[in-house]
Amino acid sequence: MTGADLDPVTLEILRNQLESVAAEMGHVLIRGAYSPNIKERQDCSTALFDADGRMVAQAEHIPVHLGAMPDAVDAVLGKDPKPGDVFVVNDPFAGGTHLPDVTLVSTVAPRGEVVGYAVSRAHHADVGGSAPGSMPPGAREIYEEGLRLPAVRLVDGGEPNEAVRDLILANVRTPDERAADLRAQRAANARAEERVGELLDEHGDALLDAFDAVIDYSRDRIEAEIRNLPDGTYRARDALEGDGVTDGNIPVEATVTVDGASLDVDFAGTADQVDGNLNAPFSVAKSAVYFVVRAVTDPEIPPNHGCYEPVSISAPEGSLLDPRPPAAVVGGNVETSQRVTDVTLAALAEAVPEVVPAGGQGTMNNLIIGDRAGEFTYYETIAGGFGARPGKDGMDGVQVGMTNTLNTPVEALEAAYPLRVERYALRPSSGGDGRHRGGLGVVRSLTVEADATVSLLTERRRTAPRGLDGGDDGALGENLIDGEPVAAKASVDVPAGTTVSVRTPGGGGHGDPAERDPEARERDRRDGKVDASDNGTADDRRE
Numbered sequence: 001m002t003g004a005d006l007d008p009v010t011l012e013i014l015r016n017q018l019e020s021v022a023a024e025m026g027h028v029l030i031r032g033a034y035s036p037n038i039k040e041r042q043d044c045s046t047a048l049f050d051a052d053g054r055m056v057a058q059a060e061h062i063p064v065h066l067g068a069m070p071d072a073v074d075a076v077l078g079k080d081p082k083p084g085d086v087f088v089v090n091d092p093f094a095g096g097t098h099l100p101d102v103t104l105v106s107t108v109a110p111r112g113e114v115v116g117y118a119v120s121r122a123h124h125a126d127v128g129g130s131a132p133g134s135m136p137p138g139a140r141e142i143y144e145e146g147l148r149l150p151a152v153r154l155v156d157g158g159e160p161n162e163a164v165r166d167l168i169l170a171n172v173r174t175p176d177e178r179a180a181d182l183r184a185q186r187a188a189n190a191r192a193e194e195r196v197g198e199l200l201d202e203h204g205d206a207l208l209d210a211f212d213a214v215i216d217y218s219r220d221r222i223e224a225e226i227r228n229l230p231d232g233t234y235r236a237r238d239a240l241e242g243d244g245v246t247d248g249n250i251p252v253e254a255t256v257t258v259d260g261a262s263l264d265v266d267f268a269g270t271a272d273q274v275d276g277n278l279n280a281p282f283s284v285a286k287s288a289v290y291f292v293v294r295a296v297t298d299p300e301i302p303p304n305h306g307c308y309e310p311v312s313i314s315a316p317e318g319s320l321l322d323p324r325p326p327a328a329v330v331g332g333n334v335e336t337s338q339r340v341t342d343v344t345l346a347a348l349a350e351a352v353p354e355v356v357p358a359g360g361q362g363t364m365n366n367l368i369i370g371d372r373a374g375e376f377t378y379y380e381t382i383a384g385g386f387g388a389r390p391g392k393d394g395m396d397g398v399q400v401g402m403t404n405t406l407n408t409p410v411e412a413l414e415a416a417y418p419l420r421v422e423r424y425a426l427r428p429s430s431g432g433d434g435r436h437r438g439g440l441g442v443v444r445s446l447t448v449e450a451d452a453t454v455s456l457l458t459e460r461r462r463t464a465p466r467g468l469d470g471g472d473d474g475a476l477g478e479n480l481i482d483g484e485p486v487a488a489k490a491s492v493d494v495p496a497g498t499t500v501s502v503r504t505p506g507g508g509g510h511g512d513p514a515e516r517d518p519e520a521r522e523r524d525r526r527d528g529k530v531d532a533s534d535n536g537t538a539d540d541r542r543e
Helices: 010-031 071-079 160-169 174-204 206-227 282-295 330-350 410-416 518-526
Strands: 044-050 057-058 086-089 101-108 117-125 154-156 232-240 249-259 262-266 311-315 368-372 377-383 421-426 441-446 454-456 478-481 484-486 489-494 498-503
Touching: 010 044, 010 057, 010 117, 010 174, 010 206, 044 174, 057 174, 057 206, 071 086, 071 101, 071 117, 101 174, 117 174, 154 160, 154 174, 160 174, 174 206, 174 441, 232 330, 249 330, 282 330, 311 489, 330 368, 330 454, 368 441, 368 498, 410 421, 410 454, 421 498, 454 498, 478 489
Parallel strands: 262 311
Antiparallel strands: 044 057, 044 117, 086 101, 086 154, 101 117, 232 249, 249 262, 368 377, 368 454, 421 441, 441 498, 454 489, 478 484, 478 498
16 A cells, blocks of 8 residues: 555544644653743644654644754754664754754654654753853854754663763753753653554554655645745845844845745845844744745645645855854844744735735744853743734734744742742733734733843844734834843843843734724723723833
8 A cells, every 4th residue: 555545534544643643742741841941831842754854743833843843854864863762953053943942853663663753842941051041142153052962862772872961961051950851852752652653553554655645635735725826926025133243134035936836935135144143044944934835825734744845945055044154043043033934924915915914023022031050041932912914903912923832821930930020911002003903012021039141032122013904013022121121132140139021012903094993993992902092003101
C-alpha cells in the first residue's frame, strides 16, 4: 500500500492520530515543565517529522517556532542520527531561531529503525549572556546573547551525555530550572516515540504511507487555495523603530507574487543587517510568511510540510532577514518576525481585502526582569490589540501574529518571583476607530521587590498599527519606569521598589468611522472600551 492507496476515511483517521501525537507531546511538556514561562504561558511548541525531515503533524502552538522547526531537523539529519539519540540545538545560524528557544530533536525508532523525529522547542527564561533573560537590547554580537549550541547529542544511543548537560547548566543563571525544563522536553519527545510505536502496532506500514498521504493532501489543498487568489504582484513596506543600538527606522519590504498555484515572497529592498539584535535568521522570515499564507487560506487545512511546498521565499544574503554571523538576533525572532507578518499581510490586503484585517499591535512587548546573581528570571510577552476585521471588531488584549502564548496569571507570577502586580487592565480607547473598531491594548504594571535588571524589547512606540479601508490607526505603546517614559529597547538596573509599566498598542480600525453602528458605539461606552467623552479614537485618556 502507498499513500495514494489510502482511502479517505483511513487517511482522516491516521491524520488525526498523528496530530494527537503532536498535541500530547505538548501536554506532557507543559505539565512537566518547571518554569512559569513554559508551564503557565505555554511558550513552547511540539511537532512530529518523518524520516526525511518533513513535518507531518504539529500542535497548535507558536507560529514562529513551528515554521522554523524544519531547519532544526535538517541540522540534525547532517549528524548521522541513530535510534536513541536526542539532539539539542539553539544556534540561529544552524537550525535555531534565537538562543532562548532551545530545541530537542529525538529519533523516533520504536522498532529499532528510525521512522521519524519528535521535536520540541521551548523558550528558556535564561541561557546566559550579558543580561538576565538572555535578551539584551543593546547586543551587537550573538556572543552577548547567551550560550550557543549547534546540534549536539544530549542523549547518545539512549545514554545521557552528562558532559553536554553540565556544559549547558554551567552557562545559565537558573540551572535548576533549565534542567527541569530540559527533562520535560525529553519526556515530551519520548511520549511521541511511545505513541508512534502503538500506531505502528495498530496500522502497520500504512502509518508510514500516511506520512506521504497527509503531506500530499495538504499540498493539494493549499495549491487550490492559492489558485483562488488573484494572480498579480503586490507590494508593501513598513519599518522597525531602531535596533537597540541606533534609533533610525529600518525598512522591511515585501513583494508578493501570486501565479497560479504558487506564491512567491521576495524581501528585496529590506535593510541590510543591522548592528543591534533585530536581525532575523532566514528561518524566522520563512515562519512569518508561512503563517500569513495559512492566515489567508482555509484554516482547516492540516498544517504540515505540504502547506509550505507551493511557497517560495527569498531575502538578500547579509540583509536584516538573512544575516551573517556573528550578528545579534535575539530581537529578530520576537519583533522583526512581527513586522514581516505585518508587511506580508499588507501586501496581500490588495489581493484579498475581504480577508486581511487592519494592523494588529505588531509587537510582542518583551519584558524581562531578573537579578544578576541568578536567583530569578521573569520573561513575558504582553498581549495587545488585534486589528479590526472586514466584518467585525478586533479582539482585545490578545497575542497577535507570530506568538500564541498565554499570560502569566497574577497568582503564579507573584508566587514564583519577587514581583507584585499593581495593575493589569485593558486600555480604554486604544483601538483605532472605524466601521469596526480595533482591539484594545493592555496595561501591565509590576513592582520589583528586589534589585534587578529590567530589559524591554518592544515596537510600535512611534509608528502606530495601521487602520485599513479608512479606519483609524491604533494607539501607540509606551514603556514606563516609575512613571517616566523609557525607550522601546532598553536595559535598566533598578532598585527594589521600582514599578515597571508596559502599555501595549491597540489594533487598527477597519472602514470609515462614520459608518460605525451607533448601537455599537453606545455599547463601547457602556462596556468601558472608550471614555464617555470621546468618540473611540486612539488616545488612552484614562492613564
